[in-house]
Amino acid sequence: MxxxxxxxxxxxxxxxxxxxxxxxxxxxxxxxxxxxxxxxxxxxxxxxxxxxxxxxxxxxxxxxxxxxxxxxxxxxxxxxxxxxxxxxxxxxxxxxxxxxxxxxxxxxxxxxxxxxxxxxxxxxxxxxxxxxxxxxxxxxxxxxxxxxxxxxxxxxxxxxxxxxxxxxxxxxxxxxxxxxxxxxxxxxxxxxxxxxxxxxxxxxxxxxxxxxxRTFENTPPLWLGNFPIPAINAHKYQRGHVGVFSAGPSTTGAARLSALAAARSGAGAVTVLSPSNGLQVNAAHLTSIMLRKADTIADVQEFIGDRRPSAFVLGPGFGIGEKTREFALGVLATRQRQDGRVDGLVLDADGITSFRDAPNVLFEAARRPTAPALVVTPHEGEFARLFSDIAGDKNLSKLAKARTAAERAGAIVVYKGADTVIATADGRAAINGNGAPWLATAGSGDVLSGVIAGFLAQGMPAFEAACAAVWIHAEAGSRFGPGLIAEDLPLALVPVLRELAENRNGMTAE
The missing domain is CATH 3.40.50.10260 (YjeF N-terminal domain)
Structure with missing residues (x-):
């Protein structure tokens, strides 16, 4: 390699x-x-x-x-x-x-x-x-x-x-x-x-x-060996279950984008966790993706106990505040599964901003030895809200900033941009080189969060899941080109995923 x-x-x-x-x-x-x-x-x-x-x-x-x-x-x-x-x-x-x-x-x-x-x-x-x-x-x-x-x-x-x-x-x-x-x-x-x-x-x-x-270019050889290929006799829950948190009736679209992306990336089951007042709107737009009421943290815990989800997405369109923090900390308080699967929480957008005044609360929760993996996906502004001193240090490169932030947070940090850097608390980092300008469109980041969660749910280690999602997301955007909007991205993932699956199968055959 x-x-x-x-x-x-x-x-x-x-x-x-x-x-x-x-x-x-x-x-x-x-x-x-x-x-x-x-x-x-x-x-x-x-x-x-x-x-x-x-x-x-x-x-x-x-x-x-x-x-x-x-x-x-x-x-x-x-x-x-x-x-x-x-x-x-x-x-x-x-x-x-x-x-x-x-x-x-x-x-x-x-x-x-x-x-x-x-x-x-x-x-x-x-x-x-x-x-x-x-x-x-x-x-x-x-x-x-x-x-x-x-x-x-x-x-x-x-x-x-x-x-x-x-x-x-x-x-x-x-x-x-x-x-x-x-x-x-x-x-x-x-x-x-x-x-x-x-x-x-x-x-x-x-x-x-x-x-x-400890630094790599984010290309398929870095993670293709962990790319998930379902067994011939796998059922849907063996392919992982993703829960995506939705907000109320006027801001449900971002969660559905994440949910569809998680399904397209291979998760066997995806559930949108919606407040009561958003159920009807979400139900009108969902077909293969399931829907469940989640007004309180007790509802979330009941869902975890009943359905044993493998990964969550929290933040896209969700809103900023105490409820967001409570849901994030509640998921992170869930013990990792005992069957060897990698559980994880992908925290994006409003989920990141909700901790701007208390980032250490999030980091302490993520550092618990039994906590699910935490993946945070900030763009430059969100990064500054969560890591203000690191963002303001002019002596640090973007690579060094991401690596320092990941170590502090005990998390995978996906520092987004045309040169996205993915860093983990153990010091590994990858720089993505296939960024596409067509991805600079509303909702693109929601799709990325869903893809990361979809790979986590299928058992990919968190660093490799984040790296794979960033590269595939960018590759799909590049191939689609002009005219791309976020709704196009989940389907645009398919030819890229197919090629990777074929290459992965070829590796296995060898």
Whole structure:
């Protein structure tokens, strides 16, 4: 599984371990990296009149010297511009000595329309804003609309957070090595990278495994092994039962969206838990989904005792206040099932906001050893209501915020957005890279909550259930495209689910 994501520090350690293990040394890795970048330039820009290579003083610049040498050997017109000189005795200095192209000062950088720029200034390790000559080079490239090929990461983009540090190149293509970094997937870094090429330069999977990565790109290999496929003789309750809380007559639609999504994702039974005054409205719109009165926590407890539901959704359209808190805490007070199934509560929307003045009450309930798994699904505003100090910490990336919040809450945190981050209290985290703009529509989050609950009800571990739901939800939105509204999403899930089931069956057959 090559969906591990390495921080810049972990990537540096992977380099060190590779060099220590041999046979490649530092300059060997650098030559391989430069060759990979040069191959991309030659393949994708064969008609370029000239290639400008911008080199920094570190290893990223060393890669650039290799690029320039290979391009000149390939009869490409190359000009090189350097910001400082590599440290004497370093791999970058050796790469510079092997390069026949004499560098010019970056302060004199000038280019022409129709040329290509290779950005080998700073890469993923940059920790301070671009300034001076480097910032001016960004302005020149932007003004001339030069196609940029970035080495590792566009200079000016943080490899840790994806944030733009002052100025940054907007690359047409980015060539990175061994594994992606957080900045390749977190916004705005993902947009600044253009098309991402992951190159093998000799850092093996065994080296990466030694690092024991805890961050992953959210793709099917991360969770497909846990994707639920019903046994041939399974009955509906063996496929899990989801309870979705509905509000009163004027705001029932969100709960029904969640309920339908839970059913589409494979839950064998779904019940909408409705207040008395909403029963008639809900009944008029439900067919295969069951309906039950739930005015009080006693009603909820009776339902749990009678029907043994596997997962709940609380929050979509439900309203903010004491009743919401009481229902959430009541579900979390239910003991986990003894048959090995994963019980869970998906708390979204109003369910999250209801705890803004008392978040620790929720977190303490979730941390009880026998409590069902808690999955909270905040967008940026809701995240700030539940984790105000974490949200306001400008030193933390979105990844770090989600991970810190999950640890505090004892929960799975699905920090939503175009770069959704899913984090768990044990330190694992996944960054979703297939977000679709079509999902920015009312009710989309209600559908996501239902899919998560549907997977929980079928026995998926909570982290994997949340990751799978986020990816599938986004994939369905991407495939549907323009015109998507939330009502379309449950049915749009079907072809994605079918493909995953086929792939899962293929894994089992092997």
């Amino acid at each position: 090559n969906n591990e994501i390495l921080s810049p520090a972990e990537m540096a350690e992977a380099d060190r371990l590779t060099i220590s293990a041999g046979p490649l040394d530092g300059i060997g890795l650098m030559r391989n990296a430069g060759a990979a970048v040069a191959a991309v330039v030659l393949a994708h820009f064969p008609a370029a009149r000239r290639v400008h290579v911008l080199c920094g003083p570190g290893n990223n610049g060393g890669d650039g010297y290799v690029v320039a040498r290979i391009l000149q050997d390939s009869a490409v017109d190359v000009l090189m511009w350097a910001s400082g000189s590599p440290k004497a005795g370093s791999d970058a200095a050796l790469a510079a000595s092997e390069c026949p192209v004499r560098p010019r000062p970056l302060s004199e950088f000038a280019a022409e329309t129709g040329s290509i720029l290779v950005d080998a200034l700073y890469g993923a390790g940059l920790s301070k804003p671009l300034s001076g000559d480097a910032a001016r080079a960004v302005e020149v490239a932007t003004e001339l609309n030069l196609p940029v090929v970035a080495v590792d990461l566009p200079s000016g983009v943080s490899g840790e957070s994806g944030q733009v540090l002052g100025h940054a190149f907007r690359a047409r293509m980015t060539v990175t090595f061994a594994r992606k970094k957080p900045g390749h997937l977190l916004l705005p870094g993902r947009e600044m990278c253009g098309k991402l090429v992951l190159a093998d330069i000799g850092i093996g999977d065994g080296i990466v495994a030694q690092l024991e990565p």
